[in-house]
Amino acid sequence: MIRKASLLGLSLLLAGAVIASAQDKKPLSPAGTAAAMVGGKWSAPDKDGDRQYSGGKWIEVSYSRPMLRGRTNIFGKGADYGKAVNGGAPVWRAGANQTTRLTTEVPLVIGGKKLAPGSYDVFVDLKETGWTLILSTQPTQDKYDPKDKTKIWGSYDYDPKFDVVRVPMTMMTPAVSVDQWSIGFVDMSDAGGKLAMAWEKTAAVVPFTIGQ
Numbered sequence: 001m002i003r004k005a006s007l008l009g010l011s012l013l014l015a016g017a018v019i020a021s022a023q024d025k026k027p028l029s030p031a032g033t034a035a036a037m038v039g040g041k042w043s044a045p046d047k048d049g050d051r052q053y054s055g056g057k058w059i060e061v062s063y064s065r066p067m068l069r070g071r072t073n074i075f076g077k078g079a080d081y082g083k084a085v086n087g088g089a090p091v092w093r094a095g096a097n098q099t100t101r102l103t104t105e106v107p108l109v110i111g112g113k114k115l116a117p118g119s120y121d122v123f124v125d126l127k128e129t130g131w132t133l134i135l136s137t138q139p140t141q142d143k144y145d146p147k148d149k150t151k152i153w154g155s156y157d158y159d160p161k162f163d164v165v166r167v168p169m170t171m172m173t174p175a176v177s178v179d180q181w182s183i184g185f186v187d188m189s190d191a192g193g194k195l196a197m198a199w200e201k202t203a204a205v206v207p208f209t210i211g212q
Contacts, residue, residue, distance in 0.1 A: 029064040029096035029181075036060075036185040036193065038106060038210055057105040059185070061122065061195070063095035067180045074200045075126065082126030086155070091123040091134060093155040094197065095181055099123075099140040107211030109192075110135065111167030114211050120164065123155050124197070124204075131169040131204045133195070138162035169197075169204035177201055 040056025066085075068074060076084055086092050094100040100122040108115045110133075121140055125132040138159055139151040152158060181199045188194075192209035 027064075027097075029066040032063055032065045032183075034061040034063075034183045034185055036188050038188070038190050059102075059104045059106065059108070061100065061102050061183050063100040063122070063181075063183055064097040065181050066096040068177075068200060072200070075128075075202060077128065081128040086126065089155040090158050091125050091155050094122045094124045094183070097154065098142065098144075099152065099154055100183075101140070102135065108208050109211045110165050110206065110208040113165045113167075115164065121162075123158060124169075125166075130171055131197075133165065133167050133169050133204075133206050134163055135165035136162045137164055167206055169206045172198075172203040172205065173201055174198055174203050178203070 036059045037053075037056035038059065040053050043052045043054070045051050074084060075082055082092060101119055102122050103119040104115065105117050107117060115135065121134075121136040121138055123134040123136060125134060136158075141148055141151045141153045144153045149157075177200050178198045179200075182197070184196050186194050186196045186205065190210065192207065194205045194207050196205045197203065
């Protein structure tokens with residue numbers, strides 16, 4: 001189902017995407033993170049009215065953030081849909097460079113599947129009719145080594161036997177064009193939220209809950 005995303009919703013999606021580079025020259029696809037905390041508590045206000053948050057657990061996505069740089073129709077159409085960003089891989093790495101990773105300190109339930117705390121690869125099966133989020137335990141490389149045939153870089157040599165979640169995403173059309181690939185957490189509460197992704201005029205979200 002295609003829905004129109006509000007400008008406010010888009011700003012929430014973009015918020016919290018952190019660009020990290022200690023070099024004078026930034027990489028073409030800077031590293032970023034999306035993060036959320038759940039399960040913590042705010043203290044009562046102190047004498048200055050300040051409150052402290054403690055006991056929260058992290059859910060994070062680390063990824064690289066390619067930009068349009070003037071390109072249009074980045075995902076393509078028809079039989080060519082997704083090919084420009086996949087680079088010949090069977091699924092998309094949900095970013096650029098090394099494999100996108102989701103790390104959670106709490107159990108999650110996504111698409112009816114319970115995930116134990118830990119780290120998971122994040123892939124997206126791109127179809128013009130809709131995206132499918134894939135979470136996987138396939139071993140990955142932190143730095144590209146073409147001689148390493150046991151771990152993957154990005155999503156090349158992706159093997160579906162490691163999949164632990166495959167769930168359709170709800171597609172949306174942003175009200176504005178998103179220049180840099182963005183992942184974020186939206187509609188968050190201690191019960192769960194949604195993982196959101198957007199680039200150019202395409203966005204997708206998938207709900208999750210916090211497991212017990």
